[in-house]
Amino acid sequence: MSRIVYVNGNYVPEAEATVSVFDRGFVMADAIYEVTAVIDGKMLEFDGHMARMQRSLDELNIAYKVDYDDMLAIHREMITRNNLVTGGIYIQISRGNPGDRDFIFPEGDAISPTIVLFTQEKPDPRLDESKLTGWHIMTMEDLRWHRRDIKTVQLLWPSIAKTAAIRAGFDDTWMIENGTITEGTSNNAYIIKDNVIITRQLSHDILHGITRASLLRYAHDRQMKIEERPFTVDEVKSADEAFITSASTYVKPVVSIDGVNIGSGKVGKHALQLRQIYIEESLKAAI
Ligand code: PDD
Secondary structure, eight states: OOOEEEETTEEEEGGGOOOOTTOHHHHHOOEEEEEEEEETTEESSHHHHHHHHHHHHHHTTOOOOOOHHHHHHHHHHHHHHTTOSSEEEEEEEEOOOOSSOOSSOOOGGGSOOEEEEEEEEOOOTTTTSTTOOOEEEEEEEOOSOSOTTSOBSOOHHHHHHHHHHHHTTOSEEEEEETTEEEEESSSEEEEEETTEEEEOOSSTTSOOOHHHHHHHHHHHHTTOEEEESOOOHHHHHTOSEEEEEETTTEEEEEEEETTEEOTTSSOOHHHHHHHHHHHHHHHHTOO
């Protein structure tokens, strides 16, 4: 079934949607994006995604003020028009089309941003819990730029790293910088050792995951211990459990790294419990 996508105020069949070849998102990766999870036709963490979107725009001086009500209406319209029950909504905002390719970009609101949305269907994450498998991870150097806290569409290295993992029989890559893990190609990375959840602290090194923020809050509320610090591949190998978080995987167990089993090499009980807690709690607040 052909999707209805959104381009600059219009809802059009995907085959009819167009963006200029001079759009800075296309020629310069001068664009930011968000992915919001949808379960039962409702969005998880919508407020968090919109707040981070505004922050990304502001960090790049893209002159666009997110109107919460407009954005909510557009996202909801996309769910309705595409009969989306479970999956995600992608939104991308680029600086726009300056009319030619040029390294210098126009100031402020001299050009209008290009806004694009589309939906993606996914299986219901609640169906697979009994047969939930963990991911096998490999590692690669982190060759991304140093403002990973801005959610830009510069995804070439993550895409190369994820593809390398799949082609080598793994599920994803965790990236390494100066001897410690930064994050996964499109997710935040965690280990659990002696009942302590360890994940890298927020900085320019990683994306400030919306799922991460909520999960750590839910874990904290349940008296689980959390340490926010960098960790090494050796620590992963000797951890009891590991997992990732993102809007597309929620909480997903990780069972091996570079061919070495983590803990029992099976889905860990904490990771599974955290996944259930996350889905349950975030669904309660879904809109
Ligand atoms: N990726 N780190 C990176 C590099 C990411 O690209 C993502 C999300 C995350 C997790 O962030 P959140 O919990 O807010 O989804 C961490 C999205 C899902 C994507 O690119 O498809």
